[in-house]
Amino acid sequence: MSEQHIKLPEGSIEKTTTTLNLGPTHPATHGVMQNILELDGERIVSTEQTIGYIHRAFEKIAERRPLYQITPLTDRLNYCSSPLNNMGWHLTCEKLLGVKTPKRVDYLRVIIMELARISDHLICNSIVGVDSGAYTGFLYVMQYRELIYEIYEEVCGSRLTTNIGRIGGFERNFNDIAFQKLQKFLDEYPRVLKEFENLFTRNRIFMDRTIGVGAISADRAMNYGFTGPNLRAAGVDYDVRVTSPYSSYEDFQFDIPVGTTGDCYDRFLVRNQEMWESLKIIEQAFRKVQEFKGADAEVYHADVPEYYLPEKEDVYTKMEALIWHFKIIMGEIDMPAGEVYNSVEGGNGELGFYFISDGGRTPYRLHFRRPCFIYYQAFEELTKGSMLSDAIIVMSSLNLIAGEMDA
Amino acid sequence: MLTFEAPKELNLKVLNFLYDDEELKFRFLTDLCGAHFPDLKEKELAVVYHLHNLVDNVRIRFKVFANINKPDVYTATGLFSSANWMERETYDFYGINFVGHPNLKRILNVDEMDYFPMRKQYPLEDQTRVDKDDEMFGRGGTIGYGTEKTDHGTIVESEKHNVGQDIV
Secondary structure, eight states: TTTOOOOOOOTTTGOEEEEEEEEEEOTTTTTSEEEEEEEOOOOOOEEEOOOOOOOOHHHHHHHOOOOHHHHHHHHHSTTTTHHHHHHHHHHHHHHHOOOOOOHHHHHHHHHHHHHHHHHHHHHHHHHHHTTTTHHHHHHHHHHHHHHHHHHHHHHHSSSSSOOOBBBBSSSSSHHHHHHHHHHHHHHHHHHHHHHHHHTTTTTTHHHHHHHHTTOHHHHHHHHTTTOHHHHHHTTTTOOOOHHHHTGGGGSSSSOOOOOSSSSSSHHHHHHHHHHHHHHHHHHHHHHHHHHOOOGGGOOOOOOOOTTSOOOOHHHHHOOHHHHHHHHHHHHHHOOOOEEEEEEETTTTEEEEEEEOOSSSOOEEEEEOHHHHHHHHHGHHHHHTTTTTHHHHHHHTTTTTOOOHOOO | EEEEEEEGGGGGHHHHHHHTTTTTTTOHHHEEEEEEOOOTOOOEEEEEEEEEETTTTTEEEEEEOOOOSOEEOOTTTTTTTHHHHHHHHHHHHHHOOEEEEEEEEOSSSSSOOSTTTTTSSSSEEEESSSSSSOOOGGGSSSSTOOOSTTEEEEEHHGGGGGGTTTTO
């Protein structure tokens, strides 16, 4: 490391504090990011975060890509819940293009989005456990993340970077296996989540490690641009699903759990409670989907031939379908000019897409509002004066995803 | 969403007013980002603020424009702590100089980078490639940046050695 990269304070030879380099590759960062900690003994005097190690210039790349080719880029933001990003992106496109989706599509989307939220919170919470020395919970719940991934697989064919959905709906209808697996998940997961909570919630060691650690007041959290579970843990009931409902979220009954102190324990509890709420939403959506009978049960996309790929069968037999297929794949369809901001409640907060279109085939400018990137700035304030081991817990309980931070 | 623009000198006044006013209460900075419009002369660079009134659930979009030769805009870090990194990111990509920012340096790109990559004069692909002439699909030919031909190849190619000299 040269001096160019790490700037030590003046006269650092005689300094009484220790500099500790936490990252960029460190088991506790769970991603590629660097924290330069100044330690007085084990107490943190100051921190400096360096990010950008996996910056892939998505915003620049997106300026040369037609809409469908941007969906795989959004996969790689928060890769713990890529369907949420994909849906957010498609909803943004639909907002710009003025596409209205049928109710059944909305409900199917809600199912997928809430499954993604569960898998995201599941990882985050169990990693908090791992970082505080409880590995069992992590391995235990991993089975059910696997089940969620299998559901994705039935719907779109892939697991982690899903590229799920299309503008106006899904690429195919949910098959029976998907519904069976979903039913299995709904049957078995509550018991597992209950057990997971039993492992942690009143665990003396876990409580000692997390209560009062990395606390932030509601005021400061809002000033730092916190959103999602981290903001709600501080006591602000802001949830994009409720304040600006998208994809028919207004049809569902659910609560927004909030914490009081905004510390790691509250963040953990809020995430856990949100998984229960997500389960409630999935159950309601599942019931609503099953109410569609006959031809209605076959609806899985809106009727938008300009943006939705025609059936493969038609492509091979009908000239018109072939032309549209070609035009969509090559991204030859111009968009209306204008600018939209659309946001969804992502795994760790408000995931926003700011889209400026000049009427061409690609976005003129696309900006991702990545919640992680914005709230990671608060890390210094959250950890100053606490112990080194607390910094590790704070990092994992904030749910920092390097892919999202660096875009 | 309500969108409006203001002279860049007034951006802090506007933000302060929106923050403090008893009825407006725009106290949540959702997003701050830059944009580059090479065709808008003297106001090539834009800074876009997305503000949210969480009490009444109202969002607004607020823009200021700056001259690319003197892209100085006052920082909003005094009002919103969250603006810190978002402004650094905007500086990193567009070279907007946030006056008064406590730590204005690159955040996602390497410190050694000597240009601002999201500006429109930097094409994503190497436009000088000859093995990839797909004029039919809007990617080559006569449309877009770096496509106009000169004696020494495309304009972008002839400008390559100038990169970073007149903009930093």
